[in-house]
């Protein structure tokens with residue numbers, strides 16, 4: 455593996471070395487879907503809905519949003535299971551949050567799903583609203599440098 459990495463690093467220098475430092479990325483899907491439908495789409499075509507567990511993840515998501523001039527709201531992989539907020543990916547309990555002021559505010563319902571706004575902060579809303587969504591992907595990242603050869 456190390457030799458493989460070294461050879462390709464040598465061959466592709468900047469492009470691949472950047473890719474190796476970034477094992478995943480986010481992509482905005484501009485098809486309005488409910489949260490469950492968005493989750494299915496991301497799991498099928500990518501890895502899952504976007505997971506944001508650090509400032510680094512948040513910066514990366516902001517970069518993806520800026521790349522497509524994102525100015526709205528989009529689902530991320532965050533939902534309220536019974537009484538506990540969890541990430542879609544591996545059903546992980548959250549340890550990092552960036553709620554917008556006043557959010558989350560849907561304590562009365564268990565159907566709360568999270569979206570991200572243009573300020574990279576989160577809010578919760580009915581899961582059946584149709585919104586654009588951010589998927590997390592790690593596959594295309596490794597394909598892209600090769601296709602540029």
Ligand SMILES: [Ca+2]
Nearest residue numbers: 559560578579
């Ligand atoms: Ca809310």
